[in-house]
Amino acid sequence: MQHAIDLAEKGRGYVEPNPMVGCLIIRNGSIIGAGFHEQFGRSHAEVNALDHCSESPIGATAVITLEPCCHQGKTPPCTDALIQAGISKVIIGHPDPFPKVNGSGIEQLKGAGIEVQMGPLQSAIARQNSGFFKRVTQKIPWCIAKWAMTLDGNIATQTGDSQWISNPACRKIVHQLRGQMDAVIVGSGTACTDDPSLSARPAGARRATRIVFDSKGTLDVQSKLCQSARDIPVLVVVDPRQANQNRLAELKKNGVNIFECEAGYVDRVPMVLNQLGELDMTNVLLEGGGRLLGEFFEANSIDEAHVFIAPTLIGSGQEPIQTQTPGAAADQIAKGKHLKDVVIQQVDGNVHVRGFV
Ligand SMILES: NC(=O)c1ccc[n+]([C@@H]2O[C@H](COP(=O)([O-])OP(=O)(O)OC[C@H]3O[C@@H](n4cnc5c(N)ncnc54)[C@H](OP(=O)(O)O)[C@@H]3O)[C@@H](O)[C@H]2O)c1
Structure with missing residues (x-):
């Protein structure tokens, strides 16, 4: 998760008003794909990580700093991308407080039979995205x-x-x-x-x-x-x-x-x-x-x-x-x-x- 947070940090200044997000695709303890949200309006971290996979992501685990989006925004829903890629487990660092996501991303993944686990370092992710969280909630x-x-x-x-x-x-x-x-x-x-x-x-x-x-x-x-x-x-x-x-x-x-x-x-x-x-x-x-x-x-x-x-x-x-x-x-x-x-x-x-x- 710390590795994913470090990746997400590379988006600071480029992605706002979106959040900074990092994602790793892991199989048998090895990273087979990594990505982050690089620029506002461009693909999200999950899609970039899947695109960068060195082998098929079917059955792999995704580690994502923030709950994946489940709505059509500037880009298609990341939950769809994870489901279609055949990911079997998702570890999420922090729920996304954005009203159109806020737990629905997790529900969609679970509904598709994907195992979802909340990961560590939640407060570090909240700190990293303090601007996004404040804008969305207040x-x-x-x-x-x-x-x-x-x-x-x-x-x-x-x-x-x-x-x-x-x-x-x-x-x-x-x-x-x-x-x-x-x-x-x-x-x-x-x-x-x-x-x-x-x-x-x-x-x-x-x-x-x-x-x-x-x-x-x-x-x-x-x-x-x-x-x-x-x-x-x-x-x-x-x-x-x-x-x-x-x-x-x-x-x-x-x-x-x-x-x-x-x-x-x-x-x-x-x-x-x-x-x-x-x-x-x-x-x-x-x-x-x-x-x-x-x-x-x-x-x-x-x-x-x-x-x-x-x-x-x-x-x-x-x-x-x-x-x-x-x-x-x-x-x-x-x-x-x-x-x-x-x-x-x-x-x-x-x-x-x-x-x-
Ligand atoms: N070392 C540093 O990091 C640093 C940084 C910045 C400044 N400074 C120094 O600080 C000094 C200037 O500070 P300052 O305190 O005199 O002035 P300031 O805080 O820059 O400006 C105060 C003025 O802003 C206006 N203002 C409008 N709305 C306001 C609001 N909601 N709240 C407060 N002020 C409002 C007021 O004038 P009106 O009533 O006309 O609106 C007020 O007199 C300079 O010497 C500067 O070099 C140092």
Whole structure:
């Protein structure tokens, strides 16, 4: 199953909004075929594994990370492919929560006389497909918060300077992450102070829409975001009660999309995430600044964190998560959000901490 999970991982960034899936066809303890879901809209892992079989799969066992689909989607049902191939046993890593599957794939296989067994590593498969599972069950994307901070816990100096806190190797990891995302999100403070382009360099599997939370629509038309909006989409979330319509027209003229949202800061977060879910977005990267990270934190909308820590001291500066509502911040350490499945890695003298909220 771990081998199948590793295969599935190769699809990250290419298959969304579909799940990553890996499949092995096994006979007498030897792998006779292997495949994974490589690209959205193309054949699924099971069909690829069957196609790659070095001998007839009749009577063999299929090990699949996710329950096979049993409905006609962009491709025919994988249950049919397994049945027609003469597979006699299927070991499934995790049920597929997608409503059109959700247990029916297992039932169809059993109905065709195939032995079905639930396999190990279920939680690893759930982690691997956390974006897909969240989109399918909650209809909103998985939100990864990322920031770089100094050893004394600041994401910028008091003057707003933050380039660069983390080293080039860490920034390379961030670019790789961006290349797997459907959207990269920042607040207007960051867009104004840093003039970021928020693109993945080099380009990755996906091209993330750049999103700016900017009530008044203040994004500079000369900014890198605005100037590249015709090549890589830019969406500005504005409050129509605060934004100047002439300014919005100017942004639109430059290819910027506008999402009007009349809600308070914290309430705006789930509203925007719902909208991104409607667009079938699976994973989004929230890149700050501290104010916007604070609002996402208050809205309980951060699922995963990637934090890059540099051994630098700057004295007073800006905290990574600035909560605005009195009482939103934990008043006791025990009430803080303790990350799970934390991975800590040294990257050229910086530290990369990654975990699930
Ligand atoms: N080290 C790092 O990883 C890192 C990353 C990013 C940024 N930074 C630094 O952080 C600083 C900027 O951070 P910041 O806290 O000042 O600004 P920010 O979080 O980037 O933007 C905050 C602004 O976004 C707008 N906004 C719109 N909707 C919002 C919502 N729902 N919640 C929160 N804000 C919303 C608000 O302006 P309106 O009221 O006008 O809408 C708010 O003032 C810069 O110095 C930058 O260099 C560091």
